Amino acid sequence: xxxxxxxxxxxxxxxxxxxxxxxxxxxxxxxxxxxxxxxxxxxxxxxxxxxxxxxxxxxxxxxxxxxxxxxxxxxxxxxxxxxxxxxxxxxxxxxxxxxxxxxxxxxxx
Amino acid sequence: xxxxxxxxxxxxxxxxxxxxxxxxxxxxxxxxxxxxxxxxxxxxxxxxxxxxxxxxxxxxxxxxxxxxxxxxxxxxxxxxxxxxxxxxxxxxxxxxxxxxxxxxxxxxx
Numbered sequence: 001x002x003x004x005x006x007x008x009x010x011x012x013x014x015x016x017x018x019x020x021x022x023x024x025x026x027x028x029x030x031x032x033x034x035x036x037x038x039x040x041x042x043x044x045x046x047x048x049x050x051x052x053x054x055x056x057x058x059x060x061x062x063x064x065x066x067x068x069x070x071x072x073x074x075x076x077x078x079x080x081x082x083x084x085x086x087x088x089x090x091x092x093x094x095x096x097x098x099x100x101x102x103x104x105x106x107x108x109x
Numbered sequence: 110x111x112x113x114x115x116x117x118x119x120x121x122x123x124x125x126x127x128x129x130x131x132x133x134x135x136x137x138x139x140x141x142x143x144x145x146x147x148x149x150x151x152x153x154x155x156x157x158x159x160x161x162x163x164x165x166x167x168x169x170x171x172x173x174x175x176x177x178x179x180x181x182x183x184x185x186x187x188x189x190x191x192x193x194x195x196x197x198x199x200x201x202x203x204x205x206x207x208x209x210x211x212x213x214x215x216x217x218x
Contacts (some may be wrong), residue, residue: 003174003187003188004172004174004179004181004185004186004187005185005186005187006185007182007183007184007185007186008184022188024164024184025162025164025186025187025188026188027160027188027190029160029190029191029210030160030161030162030208030210031162032162032164032186032188032208034114034184037204040183045218051138051139051210053134053135053139053140053141053208055133055134055141055206057166063113065113067113070113072113073115073116074116075116075117075133075143076113076114076115076116076117077113077133077134077137077141077151078112078113078114078134079112079116079134079135079136079141080112081136081138082138097164097206099139099141099162099208101138101139101160101210
């Protein structure tokens with residue numbers, strides 16, 4: 001549990017396929033995660049019980065929530081209810097800030 | 110409740126003192142809020158029961174959590190437990206992304 005996290009002190013994890021993840025500040029109830037994508041990289045459709053909010057830090061994305069696609073640019077944001085299927089395709093290299101409640105314990109292993 | 114929010118469709122509210130707020134995507138369980146500060150502007154020390162995470166989008170800030178000051182730059186992040194006193198002083202014009210759980214109903218009035 002880290003109340004304050006300096007960006008470059010967070011460990012970047014290469015998930016493969018042009019996707020990298022940094023777990024930032026978190027406590028049991030909330031967790032910030034920066035996810036970087038190369039152009040054309042994908043976050044496959046998936047679900048989890050955690051409620052999520054995604055905010056575009058840079059780049060351009062197609063973000064799919066359920067059956068609906070949203071084209072997203074910097075500053076755009078979306079909420080994902082717990083259990084809702086979602087995924088993304090990166091149209092132009094960039095990064096998302098994903099915030100989860102509660103924290104993603106699976107990201108701490 | 111707005112699952113997807115395009116940045117420029119969100120209404121910017123001038124809070125005075127060089128601070129402006131945009132409520133972005135939110136549902137009852139999570140809410141993203143962009144807060145812009147002029148250099149020297151302050152977010153006074155305050156508390157609320159909501160758990161919060163703040164991420165620096167741009168600029169530089171002194172962020173006070175309880176008795177402790179943290180100097181924060183873009184990409185740095187911090188979590189604030191429910192009920193914990195916190196505030197900020199903007200050292201260099203910029204913006205924070207604040208994410209709350211649950212949503213701040215008071216911001217929707």
